[in-house]
Amino acid sequence: MQTQSRIPKLHDTTFDGALLWFSEMQCSSLLFHPEDDPADIIRISSGERIFSNDEVNELRFVLNELDEGLGHDRVIEAAYPIFMNAFGNKLDA
Numbered sequence: 001m002q003t004q005s006r007i008p009k010l011h012d013t014t015f016d017g018a019l020l021w022f023s024e025m026q027c028s029s030l031l032f033h034p035e036d037d038p039a040d041i042i043r044i045s046s047g048e049r050i051f052s053n054d055e056v057n058e059l060r061f062v063l064n065e066l067d068e069g070l071g072h073d074r075v076i077e078a079a080y081p082i083f084m085n086a087f088g089n090k091l092d093a
């Protein structure tokens with residue numbers, strides 16, 4: 001049985017593409033820090049993993065594509081404003 005993935009599609013491996021992808025992850029309530037292994041992300045209320053094995057593989061693939069296209073530091077830079085927004089911190093333009 002084919003199920004639809006909850007993981008947003010990565011449109012390109014540019015900085016803007018990474019920014020969009022992290023933003024879509026936030027909108028889907030799936031945002032996690034790119035230095036964390038998605039297999040280790042759990043729901044605190046239940047202790048259950050948030051991502052299925054297939055989603056973990058998909059996320060690892062996307063993060064690898066971003067690392068190869070941008071470099072690790074730029075991936076973190078792209079995630080930063082999305083995390084600040086998720087925490088309610090507005091950044092200066």
